[in-house]
Amino acid sequence: MKPAWSSHFEPGTLPDVTALPLDAPISRSWAWGGATGAGVRVAVIDSGVDPAHPAVGRLAGAVAIELDADAPQGVRVVPAEGDMFGHGTACAGVIRSIAPDAELYSVRVLGRNLKGRGSAFAGGLRWAIEQGMHVVNMSLSTRKRDYFALFHELADEAYFRNIMLVCAVDNVQGPTYPSQYSSVFSVAAHSRDDPFGFDYNPSPPAEFGAPGIDVEVAWLDGSTLRATGNSFAAPHIAGLLARIRSKHRELTPFQAKTVLHALAGNVTAPSPGASVEE
Amino acid sequence: MPDRPDPVDVLRELATLADQLGGAIGAPDDGELLGAAVTAGRAMFDARSCSIALLDDDQEELVYRAATDEAIVGVRLPVSRGIAGWVVSAGQATAVDDVARDPRFARDVAESVGYVPTSIVVAPLQTARDVLGAISVLDPGEGSGPSARRLDQLGAYAEPVALAIESSRRFWDVGRALLASVEAVADGEELHAALRAAADRPGDPRADLAAMAAQLAELGGYGPPERQAAGDLIEAFLVYLRSRPG
Numbered sequence: 001m002k003p004a005w006s007s008h009f010e011p012g013t014l015p016d017v018t019a020l021p022l023d024a025p026i027s028r029s030w031a032w033g034g035a036t037g038a039g040v041r042v043a044v045i046d047s048g049v050d051p052a053h054p055a056v057g058r059l060a061g062a063v064a065i066e067l068d069a070d071a072p073q074g075v076r077v078v079p080a081e082g083d084m085f086g087h088g089t090a091c092a093g094v095i096r097s098i099a100p101d102a103e104l105y106s107v108r109v110l111g112r113n114l115k116g117r118g119s120a121f122a123g124g125l126r127w128a129i130e131q132g133m134h135v136v137n138m139s140l141s142t143r144k145r146d147y148f149a150l151f152h153e154l155a156d157e158a159y160f161r162n163i164m165l166v167c168a169v170d171n172v173q174g175p176t177y178p179s180q181y182s183s184v185f186s187v188a189a190h191s192r193d194d195p196f197g198f199d200y201n202p203s204p205p206a207e208f209g210a211p212g213i214d215v216e217v218a219w220l221d222g223s224t225l226r227a228t229g230n231s232f233a234a235p236h237i238a239g240l241l242a243r244i245r246s247k248h249r250e251l252t253p254f255q256a257k258t259v260l261h262a263l264a265g266n267v268t269a270p271s272p273g274a275s276v277e278e
Numbered sequence: 279m280p281d282r283p284d285p286v287d288v289l290r291e292l293a294t295l296a297d298q299l300g301g302a303i304g305a306p307d308d309g310e311l312l313g314a315a316v317t318a319g320r321a322m323f324d325a326r327s328c329s330i331a332l333l334d335d336d337q338e339e340l341v342y343r344a345a346t347d348e349a350i351v352g353v354r355l356p357v358s359r360g361i362a363g364w365v366v367s368a369g370q371a372t373a374v375d376d377v378a379r380d381p382r383f384a385r386d387v388a389e390s391v392g393y394v395p396t397s398i399v400v401a402p403l404q405t406a407r408d409v410l411g412a413i414s415v416l417d418p419g420e421g422s423g424p425s426a427r428r429l430d431q432l433g434a435y436a437e438p439v440a441l442a443i444e445s446s447r448r449f450w451d452v453g454r455a456l457l458a459s460v461e462a463v464a465d466g467e468e469l470h471a472a473l474r475a476a477a478d479r480p481g482d483p484r485a486d487l488a489a490m491a492a493q494l495a496e497l498g499g500y501g502p503p504e505r506q507a508a509g510d511l512i513e514a515f516l517v518y519l520r521s522r523p524g
Contacts, residue, residue: 047367047368085364085382087364110367112338112356112357113336113357114333114337114338114357114366114367115336117409140370141369143404143405143406144406145406146407170369170370171370171371171372172371172429172430172433172434172436172437173433173434174433174437176369213425219381220382225379225380225381226375226376227374228425228426228429229370229372230370231370
């Protein structure tokens with residue numbers, strides 16, 4: 001009797017995969033040079049997105065998650081338009097600026113009542129996973145410990161389906177979900193303004209730093225706003241991942257993290273001849 | 279020596295007392311707590327004012343419950359409006375340096391109470407169990423530092439305030455559930471059945487606590503070994519909870 005899953009590693013069963021070019025430094029040119037995000041589906045789980053904003057342009061789809069006691073998992077998915085607060089539009093605008101040809105999907109999980117907000121948020125993530133999104137931007141999170149297991153399960157499912165979850169850590173320190181999980185691309189704000197500039201933090205849970213302090217973002221009614229928050233850093237990473245993925249379609253989340261790690265502003269290449277001691 | 283009163287008569291007296299107290303015990307008296315919190319908040323930031331708004335039972339509106347500038351007390355704001363509404367909806371603290379440029383800002387509400395700020399910092403009052411409301415600081419002083427630092431400070435301050443509000447409510451809600459059960463007992467129901475009824479009351483936001491009280495009441499009917507075993511199980515679970523990170 002063979003252990004479970006061992007049959008997947010049998011000769012003739014195991015598929016060939018392409019390694020990262022680790023015999024040469026990973027470069028920005030390799031990672032995203034010439035790429036536009038074309039063919040990559042990006043979900044923005046937020047307050048909605050206004051497609052009429054010039055910084056956003058077209059949406060490939062827009063839904064809202066609503067509570068429904070009679071529906072499976074207590075939520076239903078309905079067509080939706082617009083943005084309740086402007087926050088989702090801001091995030092979508094940042095992603096569009098970095099990956100202009102990405103297919104953006106709005107998933108509105110906020111409503112006029114906070115009851116069941118966590119369920120709606122989880123429902124939105126579940127919808128994005130089931131629809132086969134490639135990148136999911138969540139500039140929202142929950143502190144409710146009751147949702148720890150549910151979001152962890154969804155994050156695991158996304159990871160194993162090669163779906164890259166990008167989540168802003170809370171603006172105030174403290175555990176929030178799903179940003180806390182190791183498989184998620186957790187992002188906090190730094191003060192530089194290069195949209196392609198980001199850092200890697202070797203002391204998570206905020207693994208990556210991207211522009212999010214005094215940044216100009218799209219807002220309601222075609223306006224713009226100068227804002228500060230980790231919320232606006234996350235879509236910078238989401239946009240980069242969309243761009244990278246449009247050029248390297250089969251990249252896994254851990255490979256993508258390796259690419260970002262190699263290209264982070266604070267990461268330097270090892271000196272020639274350096275090796276890992278046995 | 280006078281005869282000892284019949285326990286059922288005692289329960290009826292308690293039930294009558296509870297009925298007469300009625301609405302006086304219908305809501306927790308947290309005015310002193312909230313007042314102290316906004317006073318300290320205003321001083322901490324050398325701000326123009328500080329206020330606390332709590333969610334109503336339906337979680338559709340924020341109700342301003344305390345403020346150093348009392349004109350706003352009693353004002354209701356839908357959670358879909360205002361920067362405070364955004365903060366509780368998203369669970370994210372927010373600092374806005376120029377509210378005139380932020381369409382989220384409910385200018386009409388500010389004008390109605392007679393003060394329109396230039397800048398605002400708002401943090402959610404939330405615990406690991408629930409979102410309770412928001413605390414707002416209007417026009418923090420120059421010495422309180424840049425927006426990012428103000429966010430950190432207000433967020434750190436909001437956490438113990440939220441825990442204090444939650445603790446106050448839980449103590450009150452357990453008391454209400456027990457008193458409601460006393461009424462039922464006076465009518466002949468068994469105590470643990472009465473507590474379960476209180477736990478099942480529609481819309482009761484703390485039904486889980488009443489359910490726990492019902493379980494404890496039922497355990498009370500068993501012998502010492504059973505009660506000891508139950509206590510050991512609860513303690514083991516608490517040890518696990520305390521060991522979890524965060």
